[in-house]
Amino acid sequence: MTKSNKELSQEQREELLRTLEARFAKNMNRHNGLEWANVQAKLEANTEKLWSLHEMEATDGEPDVVGHDQKTGEYIFYDCSAESPKGRRSVCYDREALESRKKFKPENNAMDMATAMGIELLTEEDYRELQKLGNFDMKTSSWVLTPAKIRKLGGAIFCDRRYDTVFMYHNGAESYYGARGFRGSLKV
Known part of the structure; x- marks a missing residue:
């Protein structure tokens, strides 16, 4: 750009x-x-x-x-949207994951979108801090910045809030769902 x-x-x-x-x-x-x-x-x-x-x-x-x-x-x-941002859902984790899909590829990936927007994905720690400010992702989930060790093995992590508890999960980085997007941070 x-x-x-x-x-x-x-x-x-x-x-x-x-x-x-x-x-x-x-x-x-x-x-x-x-x-x-x-x-x-x-x-x-x-x-x-x-x-x-x-x-x-x-x-x-x-x-x-x-x-x-x-x-x-x-x-x-x-x-701070109540659910994972609508305009950033149905994306896999990163470009490598996107390129690894043989069929039914999503249109984009979280890491490239964040970079294009000039923002960073929330870390798991950031996500937990956000959840102290309210109840977020009660119906959706959000990719979070994945440690290199996990990503190297093909995985990525995401978080959500269920049962009044913040959960961190794993998935293949190439996966994508209509209810999973990503949240970003920006320092000004």
């Missing part, structure tokens, strides 16, 4: 900032002690990151601030 493809129009930026501000105000439990004005200033200074948030929003991720890194000054956004 060229840099020009990663630029939002003024109208798109304003609409996205309004959406993010409204979500921020509605879900203060996700970011106690943080002020929207500081988040907005950071976003306006990092338009490429704003583009990534737009991509998260466009795929129904409902990104929201979930933390602030005191060392770097960065705000941390996660996909």
